[in-house]
Amino acid sequence: MSGLSIQLIDFLAALLLMLSFAMISQRRILSLIHLFTLQGITLVATTAIVAHATGQEHLYLSAGLTFALKVILIPLLLHRIIDRLNVRWDVETLINIPTLMIIGIVLVIVAFDLALPIAKLSTSIARGTLGIALACVLLSLMMMITRSKAVPQVIGFLSLENGLFFAATASTNGMPMVVELGIALDVLVGVLILGVFMFHIREQFESLDIRHLERLKED
Numbered sequence: 001m002s003g004l005s006i007q008l009i010d011f012l013a014a015l016l017l018m019l020s021f022a023m024i025s026q027r028r029i030l031s032l033i034h035l036f037t038l039q040g041i042t043l044v045a046t047t048a049i050v051a052h053a054t055g056q057e058h059l060y061l062s063a064g065l066t067f068a069l070k071v072i073l074i075p076l077l078l079h080r081i082i083d084r085l086n087v088r089w090d091v092e093t094l095i096n097i098p099t100l101m102i103i104g105i106v107l108v109i110v111a112f113d114l115a116l117p118i119a120k121l122s123t124s125i126a127r128g129t130l131g132i133a134l135a136c137v138l139l140s141l142m143m144m145i146t147r148s149k150a151v152p153q154v155i156g157f158l159s160l161e162n163g164l165f166f167a168a169t170a171s172t173n174g175m176p177m178v179v180e181l182g183i184a185l186d187v188l189v190g191v192l193i194l195g196v197f198m199f200h201i202r203e204q205f206e207s208l209d210i211r212h213l214e215r216l217k218e219d
Helices: 003-025 029-054 058-085 097-119 127-146 150-172 177-205 210-218
Strands: none
Touching: 003 029, 003 097, 003 127, 003 150, 029 058, 029 150, 058 150, 097 127, 127 150
């Protein structure tokens, strides 16, 4: 890769991390969907840059697939879900936002420490972004744990997959196309299943708070 390509990938990695922090601090579901869409655009740009810098033409197809799936299709599905369920209100967090941000900073430090020995084994020049990718995964996992509503947890799961995809693209110069197609299909099927799951929760408990599921244990 050229120096310019590396700088662009580093910039996009930093942008992805900032979007992850914005997601854990965001209370509105609609804003969470917009931030997820911006993550998708970041992944598309990263994949296209890696494709141009390494000459791997199949990554252009991967960028197009990512654009169609994570910038257009999945956000549209999420918008339809929140319209049907009428859940545009602020979402509840189990931990207050300032505490979440402090924990997030700690997770970033841990991620860089864990990724350092692994990055040394990577042959990609952009292997330095592995720490940021792992940090995004940990932040998304924390978002899933600290949200009590089903929709933000689904978005957290999708954001976690974005971090993994970024790591595979930037740090290893891309995965085999058959693996990328398989992951894309799994993500799409997962969103559809989780959408059905949310509708059932709403019909049963008239709320998307998953803590209502504890009633099933008591019964």
